[in-house]
Amino acid sequence: MVLVLDFGSQYTRLIARRLRELRAFSLILPGDAPLEEVLRHNPKALILSGGPRSVFEPNAPRPDPRVFALGLPVLGICYGMQLLAQELGGRVERAGRAEYGKALLTRYQGPLFRGIEGEVQVWMSHADAVTELPPGWRVSASTEENPVAAMEAEDGKAFGVQFHPEVAHTPKGMQILENFLEIAHVPRDWTPEHILESLLKEVRDRVGKDRVLLAVSGGVDSSTLALLLARAGVDHLAVFVDHGLLRLGEREEVEGALKALGVNLRVVDAKERFLKALKGVEDPEEKRKVIGRAFVEVFSQVAREEGPFRFLAQGTLYPDVIESAGEKGAAKIKSHHNVGGLPEDLSFELLEPFRLLFKDEVRELALLLGLPDPLRLRHPFPGPGLAVRILGEVTEERLEVLRRADDIFVSLLKEWGLYEKVAQALAVLTPVRSVGVAGDERKYGYVLALRAVTTEDFMTADWARLPLEFLDEVARRITRRVPEVGRVVYDITSKPPATIEWE
Numbered sequence: 001m002v003l004v005l006d007f008g009s010q011y012t013r014l015i016a017r018r019l020r021e022l023r024a025f026s027l028i029l030p031g032d033a034p035l036e037e038v039l040r041h042n043p044k045a046l047i048l049s050g051g052p053r054s055v056f057e058p059n060a061p062r063p064d065p066r067v068f069a070l071g072l073p074v075l076g077i078c079y080g081m082q083l084l085a086q087e088l089g090g091r092v093e094r095a096g097r098a099e100y101g102k103a104l105l106t107r108y109q110g111p112l113f114r115g116i117e118g119e120v121q122v123w124m125s126h127a128d129a130v131t132e133l134p135p136g137w138r139v140s141a142s143t144e145e146n147p148v149a150a151m152e153a154e155d156g157k158a159f160g161v162q163f164h165p166e167v168a169h170t171p172k173g174m175q176i177l178e179n180f181l182e183i184a185h186v187p188r189d190w191t192p193e194h195i196l197e198s199l200l201k202e203v204r205d206r207v208g209k210d211r212v213l214l215a216v217s218g219g220v221d222s223s224t225l226a227l228l229l230a231r232a233g234v235d236h237l238a239v240f241v242d243h244g245l246l247r248l249g250e251r252e253e254v255e256g257a258l259k260a261l262g263v264n265l266r267v268v269d270a271k272e273r274f275l276k277a278l279k280g281v282e283d284p285e286e287k288r289k290v291i292g293r294a295f296v297e298v299f300s301q302v303a304r305e306e307g308p309f310r311f312l313a314q315g316t317l318y319p320d321v322i323e324s325a326g327e328k329g330a331a332k333i334k335s336h337h338n339v340g341g342l343p344e345d346l347s348f349e350l351l352e353p354f355r356l357l358f359k360d361e362v363r364e365l366a367l368l369l370g371l372p373d374p375l376r377l378r379h380p381f382p383g384p385g386l387a388v389r390i391l392g393e394v395t396e397e398r399l400e401v402l403r404r405a406d407d408i409f410v411s412l413l414k415e416w417g418l419y420e421k422v423a424q425a426l427a428v429l430t431p432v433r434s435v436g437v438a439g440d441e442r443k444y445g446y447v448l449a450l451r452a453v454t455t456e457d458f459m460t461a462d463w464a465r466l467p468l469e470f471l472d473e474v475a476r477r478i479t480r481r482v483p484e485v486g487r488v489v490y491d492i493t494s495k496p497p498a499t500i501e502w503e
Contacts, residue, residue, distance in 0.1 A: 002186055003043040007031040007051030007061045007079050013459065015047060015077070015166045017358050018174065023188040024181050027356070035066040045073040045184035048080025050164065054128050055082045055092050062087070073184035074158045078126055081151065081160030084134070091132035095146075099124040099162075102169060103143045110140040110152050112159050114179050122149070122163035122170045130162070156183065168456070192364035196228075199353050199365070203232045210310035212236040212351060213303055215295075216265065218246065218254040219381050220371070221315030221354060224362050227369040228353065229313065230262045237309070238263050239302050241295060244271030245385030245399065248407040257372050266306070270298045278387060278394045284503035287394070291384045312348035316355050317362065359458065379410075379424045380458070388503040392431035401484045402429040405448050408478050412470065413452075422464045425452040428491075428502045436486040445486020448478065453500055461495040 002019050006012040006028050019026040027041060031049070038046075046067065053060045068074075068087055076084040082092045105120040113120075122143070130148040133139065141150035141161070150161045159180065165173030181188070212229055216222045216238045229236040238258065242251050251267065258265050277294045281287050303309060354362055359380070366376040386402050387394045406427040413419040428449040436443040450471070455461035475488040491498075 001025040001027055001041060001043055002045045002047060002181070002184070003038060003041055004028045004047045004049055005031045005033065005063055005067075005080075006049050007083075008053065009050035009077075009079065010459075011164055011166055012049040014456075015049060017456075018166045018177055019047075019181070020190055020358070020361065022174065022178050022181060023190045024186045025190040031061045031063055033064065035064045035070075038064070038067060038070075043072060044186045045075070045180070046070075047180075048074065048076040048083055050078030050080060050125070053079065054094070055079065055086045056128075071157070073180070075180050076158075076160040077166070078162060078164060081162055082126075082128055082130060084158065084160045085130040085132075085137075085151070088134035088137075090130060090134040090137070092128050093131045095127055095129040099126055099129075099143070099145050101125075103145065103149075103163065105141050105149060106143055108141040108150065110150075111156060111183055112140060112150065112152060112161070112176055112179050116172050116175055120172055122161075122165075122173070123167045124163050126162060130160070192361070192368055195357075195361065196365055196368050199228060200232050203228065203234060203351070203353060206351065207232070207234045207311060209235070211308065212311040212313050213307075213309040213348070214238045214313040215299060216240045216254070216258065216263075217315075217381070217383055218250055218375075219315070220359075220366055220376055220378060221317060221362055223254065223258060223315075223371055223375055224366040224369060225313055225315040225354065226258055226263045226265070227261055227371055228365070230264070231369060236264055236313070237302075237306055238265045239299060240265060240267045241298050242267060242269050242271060243274040243291065243295070243385060245274065245291075245387045245394070247381065247386070247410075248403050253374065257375055261370055266302065268298055268302060270294070273298065275394070275396065280393060282392050284388055287387050287503070288384050291387060295383075310349055311351040313351040313353075315362075316352045317357060317359060377420060379419075379422075379426075382501055388501060389426055390429045391502065397484075398429055401446060401482060402427060402448075404482045405429070405478050405485055408481060409450055409474055412474050412477065416467075416470050418466065418470065421454075422452045422466075423455045423458070423461065424500055425450075425464075426501070427451075434487045438483070443486050445479075446484055447487045447489060448482075448485045449489050449491050449502070450474065451491040451500075451502070453495065455495075455500075458500065461500055463492045463494055466490075 002024055004016050004026055016026040016028050086092050103122055103124045108120055129146055133151055136154045137151050139148050140152045143149045152159045164170060165176040212234055214226055216226055226238040255267055274294050277290050281290055363376055382388050386399055390398050390402055409427050413425055430447045432447040433444050434447050436445055452464035452466055453461040454464050471490055478485055478488055
């Protein structure tokens with residue numbers, strides 16, 4: 001595997017994801033992980049990530065100095081390159097001028113750039129620069145602003161790049177990362193088939209003859225996990241709680257698909273309980289807590305009726321962990337709706353096979369496991385459902401309005417061949433009403449917001465440039481078929497500063 005030592009870069013997880021796209025297994029460890037922890041993973045190579053600090057700050061994060069004596073191939077990126085320079089006898093200083101955004105390499109050479117020709121655009125984000133190379137190192141790339149944009153050691157095993165090869169704004173960055181993997185002789189066997197085989201063995205070995213309880217939301221993560229448990233042959237019960245906050249026809253679609261593929265599924269109708277609990281609640285975080293508590297009550301009841309179970313399985317992914325502040329130093333953006341706060345007497349052991357996987361990797365597993373495309377390729381849907389796509393109080397009337405409008409939006413995306421070109425699309429019912437005209441009469445209807453984004457990792461996202469003709473048809477069809485909606489608007493805010501969902 002390749003270990004990525006994280007020094008606080010916003011792109012660290014993207015580095016790991018890029019390596020996996022190149023079919024190399026990668027894991028992330030804290031930048032200051034002790035040597036013993038590094039060795040426990042038996043890495044073939046190390047990557048030192050970027051970071052927001054300066055290497056000459058007194059408390060700047062640093063790796064265990066013994067790591068440099070391992071003789072492993074190393075690639076330092078941005079701050080990671082500066083760490084290499086400083087730790088190995090070079091010099092890093094505050095740059096005369098910070099270098100942010102796109103830059104062009106004026107020259108490049110060496111094994112890291114093998115197979116690369118022509119203009120090389122890279123993405124810079126640094127205020128410090130390497131001004132003196134470590135003994136025995138040489139410059140392998142430069143830009144107009146930075147004479148040391150990349151460097152390499154004499155032994156051909158250690159490299160540093162001041163730019164970010166992992167981001168899309170460095171178009172030839174994947175070739176650079178692939179060259180590093182080849183130099184390091186890293187196996188390229190991190191395929192969907194290999195992942196599936198490993199996870200099946202992991203689940204069978206850990207669960208044995210014990211029983212597993214799984215909450216199925218209808219999304220690709222929990223649905224794929226249900227199929228994994230079924231394929232592993234473990235004794236499981238998947239519970240799908242219909243909280244009344246689902247999309248149009250979602251319950252029937254999920255129930256039919258999973259049962260047909262051998263999942264032991266129980267569907268619980270709890271619409272009245274959830275709507276009653278949400279009555280009068282407007283704050284989004286309070287909605288999530290109310291829904292979480294109600295879900296726990298229903299889920300606990302099923303667990304007691306059907307139990308005992310030793311394990312509770314969840315389809316948790318890396319982005320869930322990060323946004324819920326599950327990792328050291330991460331800021332809490334919003335609560336995530338997983339099965340938390342269960343009564344102590346249920347005493348489950350947590351089973352999260354996908355905790356280190358990205359969404360695209362789970363979709364690849366879903367394909368191998370036979371999950372139908374309408375479920376496998378469906379866009380992410382929040383655990384609290386439409387409750388967090390209704391701003392203000394959730395009522396049956398508002399749910400019905402949003403459900404119909406959302407279905408029109410998604411159906412048209414599919415008709416126009418746009419659904420798979422965006423990563424997530426949703427409709428949001430606002431509490432705002434505006435004046436309109438229907439025939440010769442005054443109309444006072446809801447303002448409905450549409451949102452569609454493109455993203456690779458859901459950590460950042462850009463708003464989708466949907467055709468104006470498409471948006472025009474969506475607006476006309478919604479206002480005709482959902483007369484409660486008087487105005488349709490389109491959200492053009494990226495993440496950051498916004499999140500993908502409105503609440």
